Amino acid sequence: MSQERTDGLVWYRHxxxxxxLPLPPWWELREDVDQKVAMIAVEPDAGTGFRANVVVTVxxxxxxxxxxxxxxxxxxxxxxxxxxxxxxxxxxxxHAGRTFQRRxxxxxxxxxxxxxxxxxxxxxxxxxxTLTGSATTLTFSQTAGMFAAVAAGFTVESEGLA
Amino acid sequence: xxVLFDRESGRLRLDRASFDALLAIAAGVDPPQEGxxxxxxxxxxxxxxxxxxxxxxxxxxxxxxxRARLTMFNEVGRDVGGSIWVGTHSAGYLMSxxxxxxxxxxxGSAFFPASIARIVALGPRSHSAITPWRMPVDLLDRLVDTTxxxxxxxxxxITSIVDEPVTRGFVQGVVEGPWWYWSLQVEWPAAPGGDxxxxxxxxxxxxxxxxxxxxxxxxxxxxxGPTDVFRLLTMILPRDDEVVFA
Numbered sequence: 001m002s003q004e005r006t007d008g009l010v011w012y013r014h015x016x017x018x019x020x021l022p023l024p025p026w027w028e029l030r031e032d033v034d035q036k037v038a039m040i041a042v043e044p045d046a047g048t049g050f051r052a053n054v055v056v057t058v059x060x061x062x063x064x065x066x067x068x069x070x071x072x073x074x075x076x077x078x079x080x081x082x083x084x085x086x087x088x089x090x091x092x093x094x095h096a097g098r099t100f101q102r103r104x105x106x107x108x109x110x111x112x113x114x115x116x117x118x119x120x121x122x123x124x125x126x127x128x129x130t131l132t133g134s135a136t137t138l139t140f141s142q143t144a145g146m147f148a149a150v151a152a153g154f155t156v157e158s159e160g161l162a
Numbered sequence: 163x164x165v166l167f168d169r170e171s172g173r174l175r176l177d178r179a180s181f182d183a184l185l186a187i188a189a190g191v192d193p194p195q196e197g198x199x200x201x202x203x204x205x206x207x208x209x210x211x212x213x214x215x216x217x218x219x220x221x222x223x224x225x226x227x228x229r230a231r232l233t234m235f236n237e238v239g240r241d242v243g244g245s246i247w248v249g250t251h252s253a254g255y256l257m258s259x260x261x262x263x264x265x266x267x268x269x270g271s272a273f274f275p276a277s278i279a280r281i282v283a284l285g286p287r288s289h290s291a292i293t294p295w296r297m298p299v300d301l302l303d304r305l306v307d308t309t310x311x312x313x314x315x316x317x318x319x320i321t322s323i324v325d326e327p328v329t330r331g332f333v334q335g336v337v338e339g340p341w342w343y344w345s346l347q348v349e350w351p352a353a354p355g356g357d358x359x360x361x362x363x364x365x366x367x368x369x370x371x372x373x374x375x376x377x378x379x380x381x382x383x384x385x386x387g388p389t390d391v392f393r394l395l396t397m398i399l400p401r402d403d404e405v406v407f408a
Contacts, residue, residue: 084276086276086279086280086285087285087286088279088284088285088286088388088389088392089285089286089287089387089388089389089392090286091286091289091387104388104389104392106275106276106279106392108273112270113272114270114272114273114275114276116392116396136272137272137273137275137276137396138272138275138396138399140275140392140393140396141393141396141397144393
């Protein structure tokens with residue numbers, strides 16, 4: 001990570017997949033966790049349970065699938081894998097020369113923790129890039145601004161996985 | 163039967179007297195006989211113990227940190243709503259079911275925003291933003307009347323003030339339906355200098371959503387999307403420094 005911004009976030013670039021975004025430099029960073037999870041940034045452990053986090057995943061997208069096709073597929077998967085998944089909002093917009101889809105959703109973690117997620121997804125070179133910010137629901141108003149700043153700086157330079 | 167209880171799922175529908183009996187049991191005082199007999203007969207209470215699927219809701223109602231009232235109605239006059247008590251760890255929702263029975267639902271306190279979102283069917287909507295406008299309270303009353311002709315006259319008055327395509331479409335959507343107008347009011351014993359309450363009023367149509375607020379005896383109507391409605395729901399309960407705990 002390098003180049004601090006005026007909001008305290010620091011630019012980060014993932015070299016293998018070519019995306020860039022700003023992150024809180026005091027968050028714990030893990031890279032290339034598995035084939036799909038390119039990066040996880042997690043807030044420091046304050047002993048309060050769920051830790052807010054930012055995750056970027058890079059998926060192979062079926063050939064010829066549009067962003068909305070891919071997102072519909074992701075929606076069906078989310079309903080299956082996330083407990084009590086509730087889609088609250090979605091919108092499509094242009095950012096940094098690409099079409100993005102933003103989603104806000106709610107789900108339950110470990111049966112007792114309400115978690116709100118914001119996702120920004122885009123396609124590049126046959127791959128699907130998803131930035132997900134997750135936080136406990138009652139802290140959503142505190143984290144939403146930071147997640148929005150991270151998303152505002154999220155760009156995908158690559159034309160797909162190397 | 164005025165108490166319907168499914169022990170497997172924990173689903174409970176009951177009348178007000180039976181709910182009052184549960185409250186009395188949670189408070190450790192003698193419950194009213196009529197309601198007590200019903201909750202015992204339905205196995206909601208065994209001995210003096212409330213079934214664990216129901217107890218968190220009753221505990222919250224007996225000693226709430228905050229009380230909430232949700233009211234919803236639509237263009238055909240259907241009313242939905244209920245009383246909600248939010249305790250330290252759990253929340254209880256006593257929701258009207260359109261008949262003499264209420265449904266009592268328990269959740270963790272932190273699930274309050276998501277529970278309200280589910281009840282009001284918060285979900286993706288059009289992001290076309292209306293132009294804000296202000297109107298007298300009685301014009302809002304006529305706009306959300308259950309009689310279409312009254313809504314149409316109110317819409318004509320509004321579009322004579324704000325004649326812009328998105329807003330005209332929104333108002334026309336209110337005339338034609340479907341829509342829901344819902345209000346959530348939350349109150350708590352205020353800490354010194356505090357307000358002791360917050361509220362949220364939303365008009366939800368197929369053409370988008372609007373947030374309504376009282377401003378100088380006028381109703382201010384502003385565009386809002388589901389994300390911001392949910393954000394407000396996450397902020398509507400009192401912070402620890404806003405409330406006096408009993």
